[in-house]
């Protein structure tokens with residue numbers, strides 16, 4: 001049995017941006033975690049592709065636009081992939097047996113607080129936004145910024161603009177104060193694309209029980225992430241360790257709110273037996289030992305798809 005998989009975070013566009021010889025369609029180098037082949041093998045129905053340029057040395061908006069260009073030239077050119085910008089796109093993608101591909105942005109540093117940049121990114125297909133990476137920027141403090149400040153006035157303005165446009169708000173990298181500011185300012189829902197439970201492993205990138213409960217109360221979703229140091233303090237980190245985070249979110253009332261946010265291609269170390277999309281079967285098997293098939297279907301894609309069908313914009317004619 002291969003249960004459909006939806007994954008809310010990967011950084012393959014970053015690797016393609018850094019090395020123009022790499023290919024998503026046919027990766028001969030083995031350097032990419034997420035490739036067309038491995039997604040197909042995993043039973044993927046949906047994958048978010050993050051625009052992540054915080055580690056890119058060049059200044060300005062160009063790396064953001066180049067990432068979108070790579071998404072078009074390397075990802076969307078495959079007939080097995082369908083671009084997801086609306087509810088209708090996602091429905092068509094699922095009924096056509098294709099892999100839905102959605103753009104998100106991780107860190108808005110390069111938008112410089114300019115609403116025209118955000119509106120343009122919406123037009124180019126960006127449907128989810130994390131305002132920061134780990135550092136601070138004009139919008140907010142990130143999770144690893146010592147100051148720990150919340151959203152700026154401009155950041156709050158951008159929360160409202162995202163809600164108006166139909167760009168989903170991603171809290172994963174925010175400082176705790178910025179998280180609560182975003183939860184208070186948002187008029188719709190929020191999501192955490194790739195974060196775990198800090199009551200299982202205390203880490204600034206993980207979410208406290210109160211934060212998890214707040215996301216659930218706002219009808220949001222939480223993608224458990226395979227980053228070993230957000231999963232467990234010992235080594236090797238195993239799939240069983242990851243299951244403890246899923247269990248915790250469920251204990252807090254999140255059975256309908258757990259999803260997956262691998263962070264593949266954003267990590268250099270892996271959970272044992274979870275080194276790429278082709279390994280997600282191992283996670284599925286471990287889940288099936290502990291949960292019903294219906295529950296496992298929810299965790300692996302059902303919750304994410306339901307959420308998207310509820311919150312993505314309606315398709316334009």
Ligand SMILES: [Zn+2]
Pocket residue numbers: 106173194263266
């Ligand atoms: Zn990240």
